[in-house]
Each structure stands twice: as C-alpha cells, then as structure tokens.
Amino acid sequence: QVHLVESGGGLVQAGGSLRLSCAASGLTSYKYIMGWFRQAPGKEREFVAGLRWSGGTTYYADSVKGRFAISRDNAKNTAYLQMNSLQPEDTAVYYCAAADRVYIPTRGSEYDYWGQGTQVTVSS
Secondary structure, rough: OEEEEOEEEEEEEEEOEEEEEEEEEOOOOOEEEEEEEOOOOOOOOOEEEEEEEEOOEEEEOOOOOEEEEEEHHHHHHOOEEEOOOOOHHOEEEEEEEEEEOOOOOOOOOHHEEEEEOOEEEEEE
C-alpha cells in the first residue's frame, strides 16, 4: 500500500522560504513521477512542480519557475519542494502525489496516489 506524507508547511512572511517534504512508502520502483500541487481557498487545485524519480527530470508551473525547486533523496525515499521568495499568492494547501507514468502529468487526475496535504501561509 502506498503512503505519501507531507510535512514542512507553516506560516512565513513574504520573501521567506520553506521546504516541504513528501515521504513515500510502498512505491515498489523508481518509475514513478512525483508531483506537487496546491489548492487555495475557493480555487481549483493547480500543478506546481513534477519530477521523474529515475533520472531527475523536472517540470514547473510558470508561476513558480525560478522560485521553487523540486528534488528527491533516493536513500530516504523522500521528495522535496524548496520554496523561495514566497508571496501571499502562494498561500495554499500543498499536496504531493505520485503517478505511474513515463511523462510528468500536470493534471491531478493522472496521479494515482496523494498525500493528506500541508498548509502553507504567506503573510504580507
């Protein structure tokens, strides 16, 4: 059974940084795509970043490109989202997800497993 557990959310001032973690268990191979999504109150869930676990290929939403970085630690089976230069519009619940795909999907419906989410709040 696959479990994804996010951590690292919190309250930060605009311009600050946070690093989110997604600990994965039950993924039997490194063929998965790991993705980060976010959902702000009253808005639809949106893709933030994705990473091919094997090889490390990454892809970002335009809104976070240059500010956020997705990475992974193979030994810890953990994916990370380093978020810098945070702005109030980045406030949302952040979710990690895993997809059994050969490409990095940007639609949530293409992901097979989801974590419970972690709140990120950026104050102005």
